[in-house]
Amino acid sequence: MLRIVVLVSGNGSNLQAILDAVAEPDFAAEVVAVVSNRPDAYALQRAANAGVKSVVVDHAGFADRDSYDAELINTIDSFKPSLVLLAGFMRILTSDFVRHYSCRLLNIHPSLLPDYKGLHTHRRVLENGDTTHGASVHFVTEELDGGPVVLQARIGVEKDDTSDSLAERLLKKEHQIYPLVVNWIAEGRLTCKDNKPLFDGEPLDAPLQLDEL
Secondary structure, three states, rough: OOOEEEEEOOHHHHHHHHHHHHHOHHHOOOEEEEOOOOOHHHHHHHHHHHHOOOOEOOOOOOOOOHHHHHHHHHHHOOOOOOOEEEOOOOOOOOOHHHHOOOOOEEEEEOOOOOOOOOOOHHHHHHHHHOOOEEEEEEOOOOOOOOOOOOEEEEEEEEOOOOOHHHHHHHHHHHHHHHHHHHHHHOOOOOEEEEOOOEEEEEEEOEEHHHHHH
């Protein structure tokens, strides 16, 4: 079984999608722990509801990012995970942290990367008049939202869309693609070497698209 630790900061809807997926009998992975930097994150309740151990490593108690990430590594490694997932974890990670989990660290980002790295993606899509929006699952590298993208899902932007309506519709796609990528790793279909993903043994030179699978 693929051992997973999930890092969260807030509501945790993508965590819930992962928890629901691993509960299926043919899904060869388990969430062994949920770690939050915020003690008030609702995601911790989701972990409790699923019977998954949770730990709070509150960033407010650390003098700097390096010392926080060092403690975070110690906490994560105590669970011996094969894979670490960022699911709304609102911290910029240090290079040491990212290198420590090279090829074992995934994130989901609400844009069609490399477009709209960073925050406020839904608002920026609307401000630019885009007709298409989407989400990307990618391996994490030292470049913010810059690691190789594995899978994307797209939605159309409607005339009356707001940031909230876009976010709500896109979440449904996020909840599809994140568990799918995790399952590929659990099945051995998706691997990674030197921050370069391989799918079914072949280099993944361009992101897979959900609507083309």
